Amino acid sequence: MASIVPRPKKSGEITYQVKWRQDGSWQTENFGGEEGEAQAEQFRQLVEAHGNRWPYGWVKGHGFVEPDTHPDDVDLITYAHQYVDKITGIDERTRQDYKREIDRHFAGLLVAQADGAEERVGGLVHTPAGGGPAVPATVCNVTDDDIKGWIRAQEQGVPHPEKEGEWLRRPASPKSIANRHGLMFCVFQAAVDATKPLRGDNPCAKTKLPRQDDGIEEEMTFLEHDEYARISACLREFDPDAADLADFLVGTGLRWGEATALQARDVNLAKRTISIQRAWKRCDEAVFKLGPPKTKKGRRTLALSESQVEMLRRHMRGRQPEDFVFRGGMGKAWRHANFYNRKWKRAVDEAIKRGLTKRPRIHDLRHTQVAWLIEKNIPLPAIQARLGHESITTTVDRYGHLVRALDGEIAAAVEAAMGAPAPRALQVV
Known part of the structure; x- marks a missing residue:
């Protein structure tokens, strides 16, 4: 009230x-x-x-103001860029990623029309309540319905107007839509929370997003032991060092940027451990630098198997403390694109010819490691620590559905508890 x-x-x-x-x-x-x-x-x-x-339509300090006549209204894309410029606590690569999302998905896709003109499609626009043509989105004129239309456009994609079966922009995954909507929400919330608010409510507040488990294909690919063995064997046929790196990824669950940033000083052969202290960060499309791991708990120590220790021992011969353990051509650290195109894709293609029915990404080796650990009844908190997840919620949300190997033990425990004889009543003497 x-x-x-x-x-x-x-x-x-x-x-x-x-x-x-x-x-x-x-x-x-x-x-x-x-x-x-x-x-x-x-x-x-x-x-x-x-x-x-x-x-609806009331702006704090102004009263009822028509959206298209608000004295302080501003183009949404301009305001979104200004919002991203003011965010603290993020690296420049993340800032660039946010701006790229704004330009590509808030503004829409710039395509050429039949008459030679260019038009943006698939972006956020405002459709007047009384009908009429859509107009560019501003901070003040966007409504709940405009946001819903933007979500639907991402779900449906943008078909090519002249080439049947081809796309100007393919339908987005539920996860991608949720990420973009989250950024959009923050932009509008900044307009609501400003010292001089531009609007009284957030049009993204009540959006119903697509379920992230509605897709036909799983986003993550989990390999059985024999399936990975096929890929590893193909990889080892033409590059044993590349196969060692893949084996290390699937055997540790490390992120690509963590494994390829591993230096000789991070390996303790006597204690059979590695220390994760840094990871590769992309500054722009072609420039990378070393930085801290993805999360605070990303700094961690992992135990190694005997075979992993022996493999690292081979790769560390002659290395200086700050030399990278895994190196590609010219003795430099591997780059993801080079490894994928020159090694991984070639090995997976060959494994598919030999009967493999999946096409995993390099990152799926991390998912596969988790599946193997869950198969051996390793508790999720221990898996969280090994992966470097900041929260157990992340681990449970991503991998909780795999915990089926414990079903038998749980059922047996319940059966034992329910079938135990009731304790005798105490008698007062």
């Missing part, structure tokens, strides 16, 4: 503040002047009529 709180000033004037809770936080709007109390009462009733939310 909204309430009105009188706020006397030193001058003797009284300001009437309408106050209510929306989504767990307090919201206020002030009214002054001769009709302040009556205006506050009208606004209070409007708030309650809208389910204790800001009335």
